[in-house]
Amino acid sequence: MRVSRNFVIIGTSLLVFIIFLGLWALMPHRVIESSPPPAVTHDGELLRIRAGGPLDGRLTVEPIGTALTPHQVALPAQIIAAPGQTIDIHSPVVGRVASLHVQTGQHVQAGDSLATLYSGDLAQAWSDSRKAQSALTLARNAYRRAVGVLAAGGNAVKDMQSAQNDLKQAEAEAHRAQQRLQALGTNGDEGSQPLIAPFSGVVTAISTGVGQNVTDMTAALMTISNIDTVWVQASLPESLLPMLGTTMTLEAPFPGQTCSGPVTAQDPAFRTDTRRMNLYLRCNNPQERLHPGQFTTATLNITQKAQPLLPKTALLMDNDQISVFIEVAPKTYRRRYVTISYEEGDSVRILSGLTTGERVITHGAVLLNDY
Structure with a gap:
């Protein structure tokens, strides 16, 4: 009888234990996870990227190239008559206009009679x-x-x-x-005084008529321009003056023709009304497709020495200084402060801080900027 009672107690205990284990298994448990290693670790001035981390594969590293192309500056420009090739025709005597032999837009040759005056x-x-x-x-x-x-x-x-x-x-x-x-x-x-064309060209303006009395010999009666050769006048802002070099070319596109070549001349001083200096390019115009007053955007090409060239996306602002991240070893980078020069589209020229061939983070560097 005692043995049977012991078996009952043991069986009951086992049943309770089994039920407890089942209930424990059914209860939710909080799993304590260990924190992953950091994505970036510091080693003095070096930043190391963890392999397989969130930044791995998001940084683009490229070697620094060298720019041999000239620096290009866009300038507003217009066509003007070549210096000395536009003159006003004045009467050398007072008198009365007897006849006009030309009209606006007419081509004349040197020595042609333009008008006749009685004087x-x-x-x-x-x-x-x-x-x-x-x-x-x-x-x-x-x-x-x-x-x-x-x-x-x-x-x-x-x-x-x-x-x-x-x-x-x-x-x-x-x-x-x-x-x-x-x-x-x-x-x-x-009995009459002819007005003679001093050179071949086009009559661009007439400000007199038959029967008019000419009493002021300083008043222009008409204007003649020779546009076989014209000049492109490009206006350089005062802020860009330090960019000027000894070797420069201008390129000015117009409908049907593009003028390009070395800068022919430049003004010795700035214009007080615009604070700009004019640069000039001589352009042949045998077909007379170009006319004074036409506007365009000219490109000034300034020859530069070889300089490192970087995409703008590689640059970071750090306390009013410009910096980049260079690769010193695989997945290891160091911040480097640089001095930039001119912008060339989506890139910039580097004056100091980098040398050709160094590897720089060109895309994604901003992800390291706060580390």
């Missing part, structure tokens, strides 16, 4: 010339007679000298009168 001043110039020629003829004959009489012994030396003096004065007056006619540009017609 009293011209008539006076012709009268002075005829008087001078007549006085010269009389003085020349008187001098010859004085020389002949002196040779025959019938005249004093002073009479010959007086006649010689009169001759020299008459020659000077005749020369002056002739020079005045040449200065007026007369073609030999005593």
Whole structure:
């Protein structure tokens, strides 16, 4: 009887234990996990990326290249007439416009008649010339007679000298009168004054008409421009002056034609109204496709020495300084401060801090910036 009771107690205990284990297995348990190693570890100035970590594979590392291309600057530009190839036509005398022989946009050749004026001043110039020629003829004959009489012994030396003096004065007056006619540009017609084209070109403006009285000789009657050769004028801002070099080229695209070549000339001083310095490029225009006043955006190419070139995505701002991360070993990087120069599209030139061939994080460097 005692043995049976012991078996019952033991069986009951086992049953309770089994039920307890089953209930324990059914209860939720909190699993204590160990923290993973850090993604980045510090080793002095070095940053080491854990293999297989969240940053592994997200950083792009590339070697530094060298830029041999010139630095390019975009400048506003326009076509202007070549210096000395645009002139205003003025009347050398007062008078009245008798006829116009040209119209705006017309091509003229050197020596062509542009207009004709009637002028009293011209008539006076012709009268002075005829008087001078007549006085010269009389003085020349008187001098010859004085020389002949002196040779025959019938005249004093002073009479010959007086006649010689009169001759020299008459020659000077005749020369002056002739020079005045040449200065007026007369073609030999005593009653009219032609306006002659000084060179071949295009009549760009006319500001007179038939019957107009010309009383102001400083007022332009018309304008002629020769556009066989034009200049491209590019405006350089004052802030870009330090970029100028000794070797520069300009490239200016226009519809149907592109002008390019070395900078022909530049202004010696800035324009006070725009604070810009003008650079000039001579451009041949035989087909006259280019016209003064056309605008474009010119590219100024400034020759540079070989410099490291980096994408802008590699640059980081650190306390007002610019830095990059260089690779010193696989998955190991060090911060390096650099000095940049010009921007070249999506890249920048490096003045100091890096050398060609070093490996730099070009994409994803911002992920390390806070470590």
